[in-house]
Amino acid sequence: MSILKVENINKSFKTLQVLQNVSLEVQPGERHVIIGPNGAGKTTLFNCITNVLPIDSGKIFLEGQEISNMPSSKLVHLGMSRTFQKNNLFGNLTVEENLHLALTATKRYRYQMFHALTKHIDLKKETDEILAQWEISTRRNVKVNNLSYGEQRLLEILLAMASKPKILLLDEPTSGMSPAETAQTAEMIQKLPRTVSILIIEHDMDVVFSIADRITVLHHGEVILSGTPEEVRNNEEVREIYFGGGAKAHA
Amino acid sequence: MKKNILIFIVFLLIAFVLPFVLSVYGIDLVSEIFIMAIFAMSLGLIMGYAGMVSLGHAGFFGIGAYTVALLGPHIPNSYLLLFFSICLSGLLALVTGAIFIRTSKFYFLMITLAFGQLLFALAWQLKQWTGGADGMKVSAPLNLGFGEIVSPIGIYSVMAAAFIIVYLLLRFFVESPVGKIVKGIMENEARMSALGYDVRIYKLLTYTFSGALAGFAGSLYGFYNLFVSPDVSSWMFSGQVMMMVIIGGVGTLIGPAIGAGLFIFLQNFISTYTERWPIIMGALLVILVLVGKGGIIHWFALLKSKIFYKKRKNSDDYAPQHVEKEEVVN
Ligand SMILES: Nc1ncnc2c1ncn2[C@@H]1O[C@H](COP(=O)(O)OP(=O)(O)OP(=O)(O)O)[C@@H](O)[C@H]1O
Ligand SMILES: [Mg+2]
Numbered sequence: 001m002s003i004l005k006v007e008n009i010n011k012s013f014k015t016l017q018v019l020q021n022v023s024l025e026v027q028p029g030e031r032h033v034i035i036g037p038n039g040a041g042k043t044t045l046f047n048c049i050t051n052v053l054p055i056d057s058g059k060i061f062l063e064g065q066e067i068s069n070m071p072s073s074k075l076v077h078l079g080m081s082r083t084f085q086k087n088n089l090f091g092n093l094t095v096e097e098n099l100h101l102a103l104t105a106t107k108r109y110r111y112q113m114f115h116a117l118t119k120h121i122d123l124k125k126e127t128d129e130i131l132a133q134w135e136i137s138t139r140r141n142v143k144v145n146n147l148s149y150g151e152q153r154l155l156e157i158l159l160a161m162a163s164k165p166k167i168l169l170l171d172e173p174t175s176g177m178s179p180a181e182t183a184q185t186a187e188m189i190q191k192l193p194r195t196v197s198i199l200i201i202e203h204d205m206d207v208v209f210s211i212a213d214r215i216t217v218l219h220h221g222e223v224i225l226s227g228t229p230e231e232v233r234n235n236e237e238v239r240e241i242y243f244g245g246g247a248k249a250h251a
Numbered sequence: 252m253k254k255n256i257l258i259f260i261v262f263l264l265i266a267f268v269l270p271f272v273l274s275v276y277g278i279d280l281v282s283e284i285f286i287m288a289i290f291a292m293s294l295g296l297i298m299g300y301a302g303m304v305s306l307g308h309a310g311f312f313g314i315g316a317y318t319v320a321l322l323g324p325h326i327p328n329s330y331l332l333l334f335f336s337i338c339l340s341g342l343l344a345l346v347t348g349a350i351f352i353r354t355s356k357f358y359f360l361m362i363t364l365a366f367g368q369l370l371f372a373l374a375w376q377l378k379q380w381t382g383g384a385d386g387m388k389v390s391a392p393l394n395l396g397f398g399e400i401v402s403p404i405g406i407y408s409v410m411a412a413a414f415i416i417v418y419l420l421l422r423f424f425v426e427s428p429v430g431k432i433v434k435g436i437m438e439n440e441a442r443m444s445a446l447g448y449d450v451r452i453y454k455l456l457t458y459t460f461s462g463a464l465a466g467f468a469g470s471l472y473g474f475y476n477l478f479v480s481p482d483v484s485s486w487m488f489s490g491q492v493m494m495m496v497i498i499g500g501v502g503t504l505i506g507p508a509i510g511a512g513l514f515i516f517l518q519n520f521i522s523t524y525t526e527r528w529p530i531i532m533g534a535l536l537v538i539l540v541l542v543g544k545g546g547i548i549h550w551f552a553l554l555k556s557k558i559f560y561k562k563r564k565n566s567d568d569y570a571p572q573h574v575e576k577e578e579v580v581n
Contacts, residue, residue, distance in 0.1 A: 050445070076447025088442045090435060101435045104428055105447035113456065114423040117431050163447055 001064050003028045003167050003197045004049070004080070009058030011041075011048050011221075018044045019221045022058075026167065029194040031211045034201045035232075036218035037241070042201045043085055045218070046169055050075060050082050063166070076105060079166035083156045085175060085201075091145040095136065098144055098155060099127045102162035130158060134188075150181040154188070161192075168192075170200040174207055186210055209233075266411045270404050278403045284515045285410035286471045288508035289417045291495040293464035295507030298496055300425055301457045302437035303352070306360050306489050307367025311340040311462040313374060313484025315469025320479045321380060323391025332391060333470050340466020341459050348458035352451055367489050374481035386480025393474040406475060413471055414508075417464060421504050424460065433457045498539050500546025509547050 004026040011019040018041045026032045034042050047053040049060055050072045060068045062078055075081075090098050100117060103126050104110050117123065131137040134154065144152065153173060160168055173189065174182040186207045192198065202208050208215065209229055216226040219241050225232060232238055270278050290312055297303040315336035326332055351362050374381050381387055393400040393409060400409060424430045433453045436443045444450050473479055482488060491514070499510020517535060522528040539547075 052441075052445075071444075071449070073444045073447050073449045076445075081447070082445060084442075084445075088439065088445070090438050090442070092438060093435075097431075101431065101443070102446050104432065107428075110428050110432065110448070111452075111456075112428045113430075113460070114420070114427050116423070116426040117428045118426070159442075159446065 002026060002061075003030075003063055004199065005061040005064075006045075006049065007059040007061070009045075009048055009060065010056045011044060011053065012056060017221060019048065019055075022218070022221070022223055024216050024223065024226055026197050026199050027214075028166075028197055030197050031189075031213045032197070032199045033208050033212040033215045034199065034218055035203070035208060035215060040218040041221040042218055043171055044221075046082060046171055046201065049169065050080070076163050076165070080169065081160040081163050081165040082169035083160045083171055083173060085171040087149075087152045087156055089144050089152060089155060089159070092143065094141050094143055095131075095147070095155060096127060096140045098159060099130060099162065102159040103127065106163045126162075130162070134158065150177055150184075153177060153181070153185065157185075157188070161196075165196060167197040167199065170198060170202075172201050172203060174202065174204050182207060263415075266415075270407055275403050278407050280515065280519055282403070282407045282410040282475060284512045285407075285414040286468055286475060287492070287495065287511040287515055288414055289471070290465055290468035291492050291499065291507035291511040292417060292421055292504060293461045293468065294492050295496045295499070295501065295504065296421060296424070296464070297458055297461045298493075299502035299506075300430065300437065301433045301454055302356075303454065303458060304356065304360055304493075305363040306486060306493065307363035307365070307370075308461075308465050308492060309484045309486070309488040310363075310367040310370040311344060311465035312469035312472070312488070312492075313370050313479075313481075314340040314343060315466035315471075316473040316479040316483045317374060317381065317469075318466070319391055319470045319473030320387050320389045323389055323473075327391075327394075329391070329394050329474070330396075333467065336466045336470035336473075337463045340469070341463030344462025345455065345459040348455050348462070352454045352458060364486055364489070367484055367486050370484045371481050371486070374484060381481070384481060386478055386482075389473045389477045389479060391474065410471060410475065413467070417467070418504065418508070421464075425504065429453055429456055494536055498536065498546060500548030503546075503548045506546050506548035513547065 002025040004024075006022060006024045008021045008023055009019055010017070010021060022041075022045060024032070024034075034045070036042055044053065048055045051067070051070055052072055055068060058068070059066060062075070062080055065078070067075060067078065067080075070078075090101065093101070100123060103123055104117065107120070107123070109115070109120060128137075131140055136151070136154070139147065139151065144155065147155065153176075157170065157173055160170075170189070174185050177185060182204055186204075189198065189200070189207075189211055198211075200211070202211075212229050214226065215229055215232045217224040217232060217235075217238050224241065225235055225238055227235075269281060273281065290308075293311075294305065294308045297305060318336040318339055319332050322332060322335060326335075347366055351359055351366070354362055375383055377383075393406070395409065400406060425434070432443070432448060433456070436448070436450045436453055440450055469483065472483065492511075495510035495514045496507040497510070498513060499508065500506025518528065518532060521531050521535075525531065
């Protein structure tokens with residue numbers, strides 16, 4: 001069974017139809033990349049999948065369970081979490097506090113009212129592990145607003161990972177990054193275990209072809225093609241609209 | 252942390268010594284300050300830790316005060332009266348909050364204002380029970396199991412203890428998961444929701460807790476003043492307590508308490524000199540708010556940073572909103 005299935009969803013803002021009969025499927029463990037020119041509707045697709053925006057019609061399934069109208073907060077508890085194209089963090093809190101908030105979301109003690117959060121040992125342990133694993137232990141007590149842009153982008157992913165999702169939705173994790181940071185992020189995404197499936201929107205073609213098992217091309221809110229990297233690379237229509245007539249097609 | 256404990260001990264000492272140096276009038280005034288400080292801290296919680304600005308918080312205060320006044324003659328047990336006040340105001344906050352928190356910030360302000368006015372009107376209209384605009388006497392002397400407490404020092408002790416208990420409760424609350432989460436929601440609601448939090452539950456829990464504390468303050472006021480009138484739930488009073496919170500400092504626990512102290516003190520001090528005290532009070536408050544951006548509590552923090560952190564290079568980017576964080580911000 002596919003982990004995520006999107007069936008014929010439509011979405012419009014007033015008169016502007018942004019998604020038209022969009023369908024796609026993500027298999028367990030798959031790295032599924034969505035590409036498409038600016039304004040194609042990629043972020044809107046994420047917002048619809050996570051029910052940040054209600055869909056007009058269509059159906060969405062997570063591991064076979066319909067989630068079309070489920071509140072976005074509930075989806076996390078079913079195993080789906082996401083990042084944002086623009087950093088969406090807690091800028092006035094420290095790195096550690098950001099991680100605490102992300103980790104607590106799936107803890108049973110999240111409704112506790114008079115017992116100090118930081119007294120929970122598992123929380124401290126998991127925070128330490130994450131900080132150590134991504135080699136940012138020294139940044140622990142730094143306010144997020146004072147982090148470099150690249151570090152903030154990384155934290156964006158770490159917060160989404162905190163709930164140990166089965167499927168992770170990444171919205172342009174490398175946007176605005178330097179080439180070096182982009183390469184690092186691509187490496188990081190490759191390092192993520194295969195127990196988590198990934199649906200990722202990405203512009204950088206190097207990154208796309210280095211991680212994709214499958215690529216879906218979105219154009220004017222429609223799926224042009226969904227196939228292997230090879231199929232996408234060789235498709236005339238995709239070259240036409242996305243690579244500008246093939247001139248800039250990636251070698 | 253150790254510094255906080257030290258400050259707490261100093262506070263306890265002062266609270267202990269005060270009754271010996273103050274006149275009866277002074278003791279009475281400080282008792283009132285303790286009550287208003289509890290009330291202001293309850294509003295400060297939702298304003299500064301949950302981003303909910305209410306103009307109807309006196310409604311809960313009124314529920315507490317009238318509970319003592321109306322049930323006092325029938326229930327001779329002070330503990331039960333306090334318990335009922337807290338439960339009633341908490342329950343009312345839970346039910347109304349479930350509706351109010353769905354609204355946007357501006358609308359929340361308006362609907363809480365309307366809610367407060369509704370209770371005010373009720374106290375006014377239900378003349379046969381409340382005495383209407385004339386108010387009513389409270390015939391429920393405070394008795395906590397060791398005789399009736401009527402002396403100013405007795406009342407003072409109870410109010411001081413209540414203040415300390417509420418402060419500690421709030422301290423625990425803001426450090427707890429729910430307290431941290433609701434603060435996260437205030438900063439970035441969309442992300443909290445994306446992280447898996449049902450944000451409404453957390454706002455509602457906080458609002459309910461705050462309402463219950465306001466009700467507690469109201470019931471203490473009933474015991475203290477032995478007289479209640481509809482004014483205790485008027486929008487004027489809601490506005491005054493908001494002033495206390497803002498003067499003292501939004502976003503800290505103790506700030507609103509300090510604001511309450513200053514407000515009550517000034518009000519009494521100025522009103523002994525002139526009938527026109529509201530005008531002078533108003534002008535003073537305007538100045539305080541204009542000059543003391545962030546509230547009085549941040550003056551202390553700035554002063555402290557001047558004294559203790561002079562040698563630090565980055566004392567310039569000292570962020571007053573994050574007093575407790577000073578050790579960790581780089
Ligand atoms: N909330 C909204 N209200 C109205 N129009 C919107 C809204 N969100 C997106 N749009 C419009 O929908 C279209 C698709 O936007 P979307 O953000 O999904 O594109 P995208 O593929 O993510 O683009 P980019 O690569 O620039 O991130 C755009 O024309 C955008 O202006
Ligand atoms: Mg986008």
